[in-house]
Amino acid sequence: MRLRSARADDFEALFRKEFASLVQALTVVAGDRDAAADAVQEAFLQAYRHWGKVAALESPAGWVRHAAINRIKNQHRGRARLQAALPRLVPPPPTSPTSDERLDVGPMVAELPEQQRAVVALYYLLDQPVGEVARFLGVEESTVRSLLRHGRARLSSMDPREEIEA
Amino acid sequence: MSADVESLDPRDEEVRSVVAAAAAAVPVDVDAEWSRLVARLAAERRRAMAARGAAAAAVVLLLTVGRPVVDVAGTALVRFVTDVFTTTIDGAADAVDDRVAAWSGRDKAHGTIDDDNEYWVEVRKVHEQLNRAVGWSRWDADELDGAAERLEAIASKDPELEDDVRRAADLIRQAQSRARREPASRAHSIIEGIESELRRRG
Numbered sequence: 001m002r003l004r005s006a007r008a009d010d011f012e013a014l015f016r017k018e019f020a021s022l023v024q025a026l027t028v029v030a031g032d033r034d035a036a037a038d039a040v041q042e043a044f045l046q047a048y049r050h051w052g053k054v055a056a057l058e059s060p061a062g063w064v065r066h067a068a069i070n071r072i073k074n075q076h077r078g079r080a081r082l083q084a085a086l087p088r089l090v091p092p093p094p095t096s097p098t099s100d101e102r103l104d105v106g107p108m109v110a111e112l113p114e115q116q117r118a119v120v121a122l123y124y125l126l127d128q129p130v131g132e133v134a135r136f137l138g139v140e141e142s143t144v145r146s147l148l149r150h151g152r153a154r155l156s157s158m159d160p161r162e163e164i165e166a
Numbered sequence: 167m168s169a170d171v172e173s174l175d176p177r178d179e180e181v182r183s184v185v186a187a188a189a190a191a192v193p194v195d196v197d198a199e200w201s202r203l204v205a206r207l208a209a210e211r212r213r214a215m216a217a218r219g220a221a222a223a224a225v226v227l228l229l230t231v232g233r234p235v236v237d238v239a240g241t242a243l244v245r246f247v248t249d250v251f252t253t254t255i256d257g258a259a260d261a262v263d264d265r266v267a268a269w270s271g272r273d274k275a276h277g278t279i280d281d282d283n284e285y286w287v288e289v290r291k292v293h294e295q296l297n298r299a300v301g302w303s304r305w306d307a308d309e310l311d312g313a314a315e316r317l318e319a320i321a322s323k324d325p326e327l328e329d330d331v332r333r334a335a336d337l338i339r340q341a342q343s344r345a346r347r348e349p350a351s352r353a354h355s356i357i358e359g360i361e362s363e364l365r366r367r368g
Contacts, residue, residue, distance in 0.1 A: 109184065
């Protein structure tokens with residue numbers, strides 16, 4: 001299926017180049033593939049509505065990535081508020097499904113605690129600096145550094161001292 | 167890579183490759199997602215067109231009910247629609263009659279013209295061509311055939327308006343050569359200004 005407008009050629013090329021990797025990265029961040037795909041879809045819709053301006057930017061892909069991260073961030077905060085409110089409203093079920101059960105990624109990453117996994121993905125896959133990651137999660141930068149440190153320890157086979165000593 | 171002190175950790179490359187491999191395992195059907203996006207855009211377009219169609223139908227209905235003699239040149243029509251929408255249905259016909267009556271006295275761009283003044287008649291003909299070319303929801307460059315030449319022929323007859331007349335002619339040529347509506351719309355505004363000036367002079 002194609003869009004009729006000639007301006008859509010560049011847009012389609014960007015979509016086909018960036019969509020999958022962005023969804024994959026945000027799936028690791030959010031722990032939910034469908035939520036990630038929706039966020040990236042919305043970001044591309046937004047880009048298309050303003051394509052005249054977005055296409056003229058130095059990095060249209062960067063614009064889309066930023067828009068998609070913002071959407072996931074809003075979802076994340078909404079979910080956090082809901083999770084905070086739910087125990088006061090209804091008792092938790094005996095076995096509640098976690099987001100990790102929807103996460104179709106390698107076991108090492110899937111087994112990371114939710115916040116740690118989000119930090120690692122934002123930092124390593126989406127190249128977000130520590131300050132941005134902290135804003136995303138609504139935590140202090142020191143917390144992000146701590147989560148990164150623990151994430152590295154779990155995902156790396158290397159003792160950080162090995163390389164320094166070598 | 168993030169420009170951050172954390173990126174200096176010796177385990178970075180290994181961790182990055184582990185996370186990238188995990189992400190790559192997430193299945194994504196790009197073709198299906200593209201189809202979904204196109205369908206959403208098409209739905210948006212349909213909604214926008216339906217809204218425009220409803221607005222057009224409302225205008226046609228109001229024009230039919232009021233049976234006004236309307237010069238559908240841009241601003242006058244918008245004023246007409248705005249005013250009529252603010253009245254009740256019962257009072258719509260009265261409002262139309264009042265508005266049409268008011269136009270001839272108040273709207274200097276669309277009042278009567280001096281048929282004996284050749285300059286004025288030519289400007290008016292171009293105005294009518296522009297109305298047909300760029301009227302409401304319309305764009306037909308062919309309607310502008312000869313308009314630029316008509317303006318060039320009279321331009322020098324009024325030194326005070328000459329620049330505006332030549333500018334309008336130039337915009338009409340641009341609209342035709344580039345097949346773009348926007349220069350024609352700007353020419354239309356200039357021509358309305360010229361007619362207002364002619365009426366101001368009497």
